[in-house]
């Protein structure tokens with residue numbers, strides 16, 4: 001079974017867990033799934049083998065990535081009562097480890113493909129809950145367009161049932177995201193570890209949680225009203241708040257690079273020139289500009305001028321994670 005899923009970029013970030021093993025967040029988040037950088041994952045049941053095989057982009061997966069996939073498959077096997085191993089082939093068109101949410105598209109595609117391969121009948125909410133167990137942000141990539149991931153309440157199995165993403169009607173907006181890839185080198189600290197460290201040591205962590213609740217409520221209103229300027233302002237403040245919270249961790253977690261700040265400045269200049277564009281950034285140095293679709297070419301051209309080796313690409317709202325042909329390949 002082959003499934004395709006796309007990365008998402010959060011406008012209200014997820015940064016903090018209340019339950020590590022169930023991947024339950026401390027607060028809700030909201031994102032846009034992109035129409036670029038798909039991940040295609042094929043899962044084949046291999047009953048005669050005694051171990052799972054995991055390949056990424058044609059090569060055996062690095063040990064840590066393979067362990068996460070195997071752990072995820074173990075979860076699927078518990079749900080189905082099967083003990084059959086599987087082979088997993090992933091083709092990732094998003095560069096891994098540069099803060100462009102390859103784990104979101106990766107685990108969304110894996111959840112959809114593995115559920116199908118093991119014969120699990122899950123609706124989209126259940127698929128979102130399953131994808132969440134692989135990587136929190138993957139819960140949102142199960143859905144195309146805009147999606148909100150509910151924090152839910154409680155721990156363990158109770159929390160598990162209450163924490164899933166669902167689509168958000170953003171038909172009043174006509175947004176684009178202009179992705180500026182600053183650096184394809186792997187990041188200094190995996191986001192999972194950075195998240196744990198921030199929660200444990202940053203004195204700004206509690207205020208961060210409060211600000212997210214407020215930002216999320218205001219974001220929902222701005223989206224419903226089709227107010228892209230408000231959406232952009234709230235998203236930019238939220239992203240800067242997350243990075244500031246990481247900066248205050250001890251020792252500091254610093255994902256943004258000097259080039260990142262140059263692009264953020266450039267986005268602010270665009271606003272002074274009368275083009276509404278707003279910056280956001282995940283756990284990496286890349287910067288994403290949110291803007292109106294009709295301004296995307298201009299925003300892209302302007303950001304490209306920041307530096308010669310900047311890779312800039314325009315993304316629109318993308319589709320749901322799906323099985324590509326419903327048949328084994």
Ligand code: DP6
Pocket residue numbers: 009010012013014015023029101103104134135136137138191192195281282283
């Ligand atoms: C900064 O979903 O990668 O991109 O649940 O530990 O796998 P785990 O974390 P992950 O974190 C993503 C964090 C973020 C913000 C976001 O996408 O909301």
